[in-house]
Amino acid sequence: MKKSSTGGNTAPLPVALGAWIALLFLHVPVLIILLYAFTTEEATYSFPPPGLTLRWIGITMGRTDFWQALQLSLRVAGIATLAALVLGTLAAAAVARSRFFGKEAVSFLLLLPLALPGIVTGIALRSAISLGNIPFSFWTIVIGHATFCVVVVYNNVVARLRRFGNSQVEASMDLGANGWQTFRYVIFPNIASALLAGGMLAFALSFDEVIVTTFTAGQQSTLPIWIFSQLVRPRDRPVTNVVAIVVILITFIPIVIAHRLTQESNE
Amino acid sequence: MAASTRGTVLKKRRLSLAALRESTTAQGLALIAPTALYLLVFMIVPMILVGILSLMTRGPYGNVVYRLNFDNYTRLIDPLYLRILMYSIGVGAATTLITLVIGYPLAYYIARVPARQRNVLLFLILVPFWTNFIIRIYAWIMILRTEGLLNSFLLNLGLIKVPLDILYTPTAVLIGMVYEFLPFMILPLYTSLEKIENAQLEAAADLGARPLASFLRITFPLSLPGITAGSILTFIPAMGMFVVPDLMGGAKTILIGNLVRNQFLTARDWPFGAASSMLLMFLTLAMTLYYTRKVGFSEDLLV
Structure with a gap:
């Protein structure tokens, strides 16, 4: 934003060429998924597609396994996000506002679920679930997702709290507001957009998750797990493409909103 | 009258500030307690369980016998498993290197274009970053299959006579890995390149x-x-990745992530799976700690 590009510092031609090749490499496969959601072939794909049709959308909409998976994914992401909003905000308030023993350890602990490969946390939860004789359920999926959703909310809120400083909170306390009033009328309006952005990212992260879910879901399928199973035992291939588009859209809407919110508050 | 009110307010103010400072520790602990407890119960305790499991013995029916035993760790040095470990490190390193080579020019280019174009390009980077990774694997399976898009395209053009067998080879695994992790390389590269002030480059040119x-x-x-x-961000998840080798390597390529998963879900040797998982965890933690010491943790890495 701060740079105005002056002639000499733009990338030289070979670099620009390499950049565009990399961009094509990133995007062509995703575009292919979009295109083949409308192909008239149903088993094997040829390039270019022999014809285009909208009928796969209708077939997808008629499949109950799709709706069940979508519903499960949305419910899991919703509850995991709610838990993350509460836990992430509390942790951010603690770390930004106060000094306490073990603060460093806590920031590290918060980061752990994102820093470790999904298989490590997934296996750990799986072991705990089995050793505790806990049946797989909606809640075992939610618990796994919330562990890594917390840190996204935490990150957004802690950055905002650091930026708006302590003076307003002190002023509010001085004027006799109690803790709840201070939170409701001073802190909350200041962090609302950070909460929303963090919540949106947490939702997208949960909606998208595959690896931890494979260890905590048992027989239920979230939408990405449903796609996973379609890759192993395909049935009506283009339906998988239609569902893939649904997943991309549902992930993207919150991401774009979160992006807007963070940009607005930075300006 | 006015003066005394002012005095009381000031006194109250001083008192409340002191109280605020004193209560800050208690307050901090009270605020952190629910989150710390949550992560303790659902992260730390399960990991400790894995640590304990890794020291136990596999029973004859795939059950866990609670008898202390270090064999699971010594087994990891067995040439068979050592090879898997080396291979995982190799695939992780190759993935990292290739994503760096492909990603650097793109990140550099984005950091140098005018602001308006830059936002569009950044958005274009975020699209694959946030596209579900199973979907991205699926795209490459569609492309690389024997009767897939690449072969049908090349056959139609007459460039090849016999379809190429790329899927279910180590090459396919590498393509899948590079595609999965490229966005994770580009974003931090861009962040550091974007921070470089133009003035420094101008000064260099002037000199x-x-x-x-x-x-x-x-x-x-x-x-x-x-x-x-x-x-x-590329190496750690690439090393633990088991989905790409499964779906694109046709279970012929086994990485440490596959080893852990197989021991838990198919071989039912939980103690050995747990030991492999501990190894992966320690490797990861060592690298993360090294990184946070060396560079410092930057929050913009996460999103």
Whole structure:
């Protein structure tokens, strides 16, 4: 934003060429998924597609396994996000506002679920679930997702709290507001957009998750797990493409909103 | 009257500030307690369980016998498993290197274009970053299958006579890995390249440095934190990845992630699976700690 590009510092031609090749490499496969959601072939794909049709959308909409998976994914992401909003905000308030023993350890602990490969946390939860004789359920999926959703909310809120400083909170306390009033009328309006952005990212992260879910879901399928199973035992291939588009859209809407919110508050 | 009110307010103010400062520790602990407890119960305790499991013995029916035993760890040095470990490190390193080579020019280019174009390009980077990774694997399966798009395209053009068998080979695994992790490399690279001030490059040019010299002596060294961050964000998940080898390597390529998963879900040797998982965890933690010591944790890495 701060740079105005002056002639000499733009990338030289070979670099620009390499950049565009990399961009094509990133995007062509995703575009292919979009295109083949409308192909008239149903088993094997040829390039270019022999014809285009909208009928796969209708077939997808008629499949109950799709709706069940979508519903499960949305419910899991919703509850995991709610838990993350509460836990992430509390942790951010603690770390930004106060000094306490073990603060460093806590920031590290918060980061752990994102820093470790999904298989490590997934296996750990799986072991705990089995050793505790806990049946797989909606809640075992939610618990796994919330562990890594917390840190996204935490990150957004802690950055905002650091930026708006302590003076307003002190002023509010001085004027006799109690803790709840201070939170409701001073802190909350200041962090609302950070909460929303963090919540949106947490939702997208949960909606998208595959690896931890494979260890905590048992027989239920979230939408990405449903796609996973379609890759192993395909049935009506283009339906998988239609569902893939649904997943991309549902992930993207919150991401774009979160992006807007963070940009607005930075300006 | 007015003066005494003012005095009381000031006194109250001083008192409340002191109280605020004193209560800050208690308050902090009260605020952190629910989150700390949550992560303790659902992260730390399960990991400790894995640690304990890794020291137990596999029973005859795939059950866990609670008898202390270090064999699971010594087994990891067995040539068979050592090879899997080395292979995982190799695939992780190759993935990191290739994503760096492909990603650097793109990140550099985005950091140098005018602001309006830059936002569009950044958005274009975020699309694959946030596209579900199973979907991205699926795209490559569609492309690389024997009767897939690449072969049908090349056959139609007459460039090849027999379809190429790329899927279910180590090459396919590498293509899948590079595609999965490229966005994770580009974003931190871009973040560090974007921070470089134009003035520094102009100064170098004024002092007679050729573009290549100013790249090697200014841009590249200043982008090292981004390279380190991108490499860690690529290497760690690439090493633990089991889905790409499964779906694109046809279960012929076994990485440490596959080993852990197989021991838990198919071989039912939980103690050995747990030991492998501990190894993966320690490797990861060592690298993360090294990185946070060396470069410092940057929050913009996460999103």
